[in-house]
Amino acid sequence: MAKMRKFFAMAWLCIRRPGTLFKGIKYLKNNGIKGFLSNMKSRAAFEVSPESGQWEVKPEKGPFHGDILFSILMPVYNVEEKWIRKAIDSVKAQTYLEWELCIADDCSTKEETREFLRNIKDEQIHVTFLEKNGGISRATNEAAGLAKGDYILLMDNDDVLAPHALYEFYKEIKKSDADIIYSDQDIIDQYDCHREPLHKPDFSMDLLLGQMYIGHLLGFKRSLFEASGGFRSEFNGSQDYDLMLRMSRRAEKIAHIPKILYSWRDLPSSTAANPESKPYAQTAGLRAVQEYLDSVYPEGASASETEALFVYDVRYPVMKPAKVSVIMPTKDHADLLRAVIKSIEEKTDYPDYEILILDNNSKEQETFRCFKELQEAYSNVKVIDAPFKFNWSKLNNLGITKASGDVFIFMNNDMEVISPEWMQRLAEKALRKGTGVVGGLLLYEDGTIQHAGVVTGIGGWADHIFKGMKPVHYGSPFISPMVTRNVTAVTGACMAISRETIERIGNFDEEFIVCGSDIEICIRAINRGLVNVYDPYVKLYHYESKSRDARDIPEVDFQLSYQMYKNYHNHTDPYYNINLDPESCIPRRRNG
Structure with a gap:
């Protein structure tokens, strides 16, 4: 019944909003029936109101009063009356009543815009007119000069607030006294149809x-x-980016409300519709990031542009010569071992590393010939006997005791290096102050994603998000897999931890036998005040579990993992979003 209701709501919306129908036909033409049905399924995860075209929300009923005054800043320049009217109406419709709207007109040349603003008669709306066009920053500062509120909120002159936006902010402030707050968002088009939710x-x-x-x-x-x-x-x-970066240095508490409280208007001139419409913003964003890095990392961190617009790549200096120890357990499968060692030796551009192969009861003569060949061919390869029953944690802990490096890379034997800078990137982030564990982008043999960060709570346990997807940049309904980000955990198939961090948080937990201790050590790092990092520019193939049966997991690992994930059983991974389906590794909005 619910599916039928959604279908008829979408059909009614197409009739009422012809732009939706035209876009649907265009999407069908460009993506085929399979892509069209997939897109419709994604959209059907939302309740669509046929009257408004908005994603249906059920906020608490108002009106509400409170002791916090919100000052909403709105710089205006030559906006059409219908768009600014809709923006202001969404402010007036707030269920929380303690607000003021501070508008600064940046010397609009359209008389329509200025006339509309002059005719506003509302005690909660304050308008100032600039005599000379000064740009968006100056106009917003002028709007801020009108503000008397405890908190400032930013709003563009053609966007829309959800009716309960201010009330949600009020509740969060009363709970956390946050210095900075942000919410989820979506895009709204000229027909007031909502799309592309971003659950942050x-x-x-x-x-x-x-x-x-x-x-x-x-x-x-x-x-x-x-x-x-x-x-x-x-x-x-x-x-906004520059301001956020500077404020983040001073803020003690930054809170996130996982609800869509803001809709970004998609118009031909807007960045929402066409990111390339403001190319100068790309350069300004890069300069903002670099200035932040210069203030926090005076030793010389640097940012650069990437292939994706408005996405930047940050690199950190290694202040002193740092040796890397690659720790690799193995048992037979000489073909895999040869391949991974060869790829490391031939493709890695890092100058100082060793490879410690932990021989865990190999039996095949070909394996021993392989050990001999590798040690003769590469002076930095060493084979260490580990003659005990398989225990992944114990093997890696043994490797730590034998390693001479400043950074440990724990690595499976069924991998192949893709990016020459993989080791450099892992090392520079692992050595960065405040970092716990670092992981990278691992791909299946067919080029799809095997690992791009671990989300705790997926499937009731933990799993790799984006698994099976293509490694391409996109931005809905979750963050792109091709942007560096913090994560709760990364896979033990390839993870880097500095010696200093290991000494601070301890070795792997040997109560785990096959799996689980990689996630446990990541969570332990977070509990000790560190952050874990996923870097998509660290690229390797992972021929998953070719050397061990993935089904061969003892019951104790499940028992220990259950206890470890007890705080994540309700899908509360802070680096994911509660609105996303906890049963799917492909980010999609949960039903219901």
Whole structure:
């Protein structure tokens, strides 16, 4: 019955909103029936109101009063009356009543815009007119000059707030006293149809350095805004990004509300519709990231552009010569071992590393010939006997005792290096202050994703998000797999941990036998105040479990994992989003 209701709602929406029908026909033509049905299934995960075209939400009924005044800043320039009217109406429709809307017109040349603003008669709406066009940063600062609220919220002049947006912010502030708050968002087109929801993770500094994922709705204490110096005109186009980076250094608490409270208007001139419409914003964003890095990492961290617009790649210096120890357990499968060692030796551009092969009861003569060949061919390869019953944790702990490196890379024997800089990237992030465990992008033999970070709670346990998807950049309904970000965990198939971190948090838990201890050590790092990082530019093939039966997992690993995940059983991984399906490794919105 629910599916029928969604179908008729979508059909009615197409009739009422012809743009939706035209876009559907275009999508069908470009993507075929299979792609069209998949897209419709994704959209059907939302309740669509045929009257409004909006994703249906069921907020608490208002009106609500409170002791926090919100000042909504809206810079305006030559916007059509119908769009700014819709934007202002969405503010007036708020169920939380303590707000003021501070509008600064940046010397609009359209008389329609200025006339509309002059005719606003509302005690909660304050308007100022700039005599000279100064750009969005100056206009927003002028709007802030009108503000008297405890918190400032940012809003574009053609976007829309959900009716309960301010009330959700009010509840979060009363709970956490957050300095900065942000919510999920979507895109709304000229027919008021909503699409492309973005369900964001909780605050992730590494992700923020790679992409301004915070977006809207963004709010913050007015005192923090003033202490940070407000907006800066030299970063116009990415002024929100620059401000967010600077405020993040001062903020003690950054909160995320996992609800769509803001809709970004898709118009031909907007970045929502066409990211290339504001190319100067790409450069401004890069400069904002670099300035942040210069202030936090004076030793010389650097940011660069990537193939994706508004996505940046941050690199960190290794301050002193650091040796890497690759620790690789193995048992027979000489063909796999030869291949992985050869790929490391021939493709890796890192200057100082050793490879420790932990021989766990190999029996085949070909394996022993392989050991001999590898040690003769490569002076940095050493085979270490590990004559005990298989225990993944115990094997890696043995490797730690034999290793001479400053960074340990724990690695399976069924892999192949793709990117020459993989080791450098793992090392520089593992050595970075405050980092726990680092992992990379692992691909199946067919080029699809095997690992791009682990989400705890998937399937009731933990699993690799994006598994089976293509390694391409996209931005809905979750963050792209091709952007560096913080994660709760990474796979033990390839993870890097510095010696200093191991000494701080301890070795692998040997109560786990086959699996689970890789996730446990990542969670332990987080509990000790560190962050774990996924770097998509660390690329390797992983021919998963070719040397061990993935079904051969003892009961004790399940028991220990259940206890380890007890705080994540309700799908509360902070680096994922509660709105996404906890039973799917492919990010999609949960039903119901």
